[in-house]
Amino acid sequence: MKVLIVDDNSAIRDVLKKMLDEMGIRTIETCHGKEAISKLENNTDIKLVILDWNMPEMNGIELLDWLCSQNKLSYSPKIMVVTTENEVNKIEMAMEKGADEYIMMPFTKEILEGKLSILGIEKESHV
Amino acid sequence: MVSNDILQFFFSLLYQESGLLLDESKRYLIETRLEPVAAQEGFASIDALGKKLMERNDALLRQTVVDAMTTNETSFFRDKSHFEILRDEIIPRLIQSNEKTKKIRIWCAACSTGQEPYSIGIHLKEIGVKLKDWDIQILATDISEPVLSQARLGVYSQHEVQRGLSAPQLLRYFSKEGLAWKISSEIRNMVQFRKLNLLADLSSVGTSDIIFCRNILIYFDLKTKKNVINKLFDLLNLGGSLFLGGSEAFMGIKTSLVRVEAKKACYYKKENISQNGGTDSRSGMKRRGVCQT
Ligand SMILES: C[S@@+](CC[C@H](N)C(=O)[O-])C[C@H]1O[C@@H](n2cnc3c(N)ncnc32)[C@H](O)[C@@H]1O
Numbered sequence: 475m476k477v478l479i480v481d482d483n484s485a486i487r488d489v490l491k492k493m494l495d496e497m498g499i500r501t502i503e504t505c506h507g508k509e510a511i512s513k514l515e516n517n518t519d520i521k522l523v524i525l526d527w528n529m530p531e532m533n534g535i536e537l538l539d540w541l542c543s544q545n546k547l548s549y550s551p552k553i554m555v556v557t558t559e560n561e562v563n564k565i566e567m568a569m570e571k572g573a574d575e576y577i578m579m580p581f582t583k584e585i586l587e588g589k590l591s592i593l594g595i596e597k598e599s600h601v
Numbered sequence: 602m603v604s605n606d607i608l609q610f611f612f613s614l615l616y617q618e619s620g621l622l623l624d625e626s627k628r629y630l631i632e633t634r635l636e637p638v639a640a641q642e643g644f645a646s647i648d649a650l651g652k653k654l655m656e657r658n659d660a661l662l663r664q665t666v667v668d669a670m671t672t673n674e675t676s677f678f679r680d681k682s683h684f685e686i687l688r689d690e691i692i693p694r695l696i697q698s699n700e701k702t703k704k705i706r707i708w709c710a711a712c713s714t715g716q717e718p719y720s721i722g723i724h725l726k727e728i729g730v731k732l733k734d735w736d737i738q739i740l741a742t743d744i745s746e747p748v749l750s751q752a753r754l755g756v757y758s759q760h761e762v763q764r765g766l767s768a769p770q771l772l773r774y775f776s777k778e779g780l781a782w783k784i785s786s787e788i789r790n791m792v793q794f795r796k797l798n799l800l801a802d803l804s805s806v807g808t809s810d811i812i813f814c815r816n817i818l819i820y821f822d823l824k825t826k827k828n829v830i831n832k833l834f835d836l837l838n839l840g841g842s843l844f845l846g847g848s849e850a851f852m853g854i855k856t857s858l859v860r861v862e863a864k865k866a867c868y869y870k871k872e873n874i875s876q877n878g879g880t881d882s883r884s885g886m887k888r889r890g891v892c893q894t
Pocket of ligand 1 (some may be wrong): 618619620621671672673674675676679710711712713714717742743744745748797798799800814815816817846
């Protein structure tokens, strides 16, 4: 099980990666939407995509549209968009387009854990 | 720095007024929280504020001190398992046992800024259909007026709503007010807020089927805990359930409540003494018998 982080801001990617690492969850990262698509096609064990709105190449909304349009992927990862306080109106739009959850910056590890728990994403236990 | 006499005076004031038990190790707490109160009320120092209260029993000022010292930390759907227990065990049981009256009474005994009672309201709405024509009332009480005012308003910052609420819940049960979010009247109307000190006479509360008394007993000493738990016991209907905070237990207190373990958490149930012990054959729940340690 993996989480794909799609964000052009490396500081945010680092924070997310560090928090998820500490929770024992594996991550892969990319800084733009186009590359996200190839990662999604090549890693069918991605359970969650954490997605920023504002990215070069393909932006977050376009990627969200791509993800939520039918039959693009053989599996269906959950989608969580990252917003800022001034973008709260986008939460509604993202949910309408098919996102499952949002997270607003700045957030703590506790908040991220809460969001993962809402989405039913848990660290895989070793068999 | 606050003088020792004044420190002791504040310790005993807080203990008398709210049951809050502090000692020398919490000196910093008095200093950080009462400094702004002293300044705001026009005193040169915490010592001056203390001296004034020693000389004159000013109820309003005492209350201001208590409000500043209470810890109001809370969040939506705190201790998620409690809500799962509610949905999967307690509500189904109440739907059977209260079938005739179609009434459910819930009491949040230290509701802080309202996230707890509103979470219960949202949860009950989501459990939905079966409770449709039921008369459900949630009474939410707290000792502190400032937190109750926020609770009554039902307006939360973006940071507060992102702790514990899912995006669908946020969009369904809240509306945006600038950068904040206001609880819908549908949920707001399920909850009645009232100021109440758990150390005082609680007979005005009436009995409940479910009591949430979470993350408050930890601040009390054994004697106060016992006193409060006995009162809660009396106010619980037979078959009723009590939730404590995740890190709270009845350590050292005798009670006839039965501890029920479920969903990696627990709650306490009031039963006929003759039914205690063994396994509840209907639900197959694990149970430890009467707590007497
Ligand atoms: C840490 S909060 C817990 C809020 C909520 N029950 C939860 O678990 O998230 C504790 C609350 O207890 C209230 N409180 C403290 N002493 C009290 C007393 N003697 N009677 C009633 N409420 C009290 C405080 O004002 C505060 O809002």
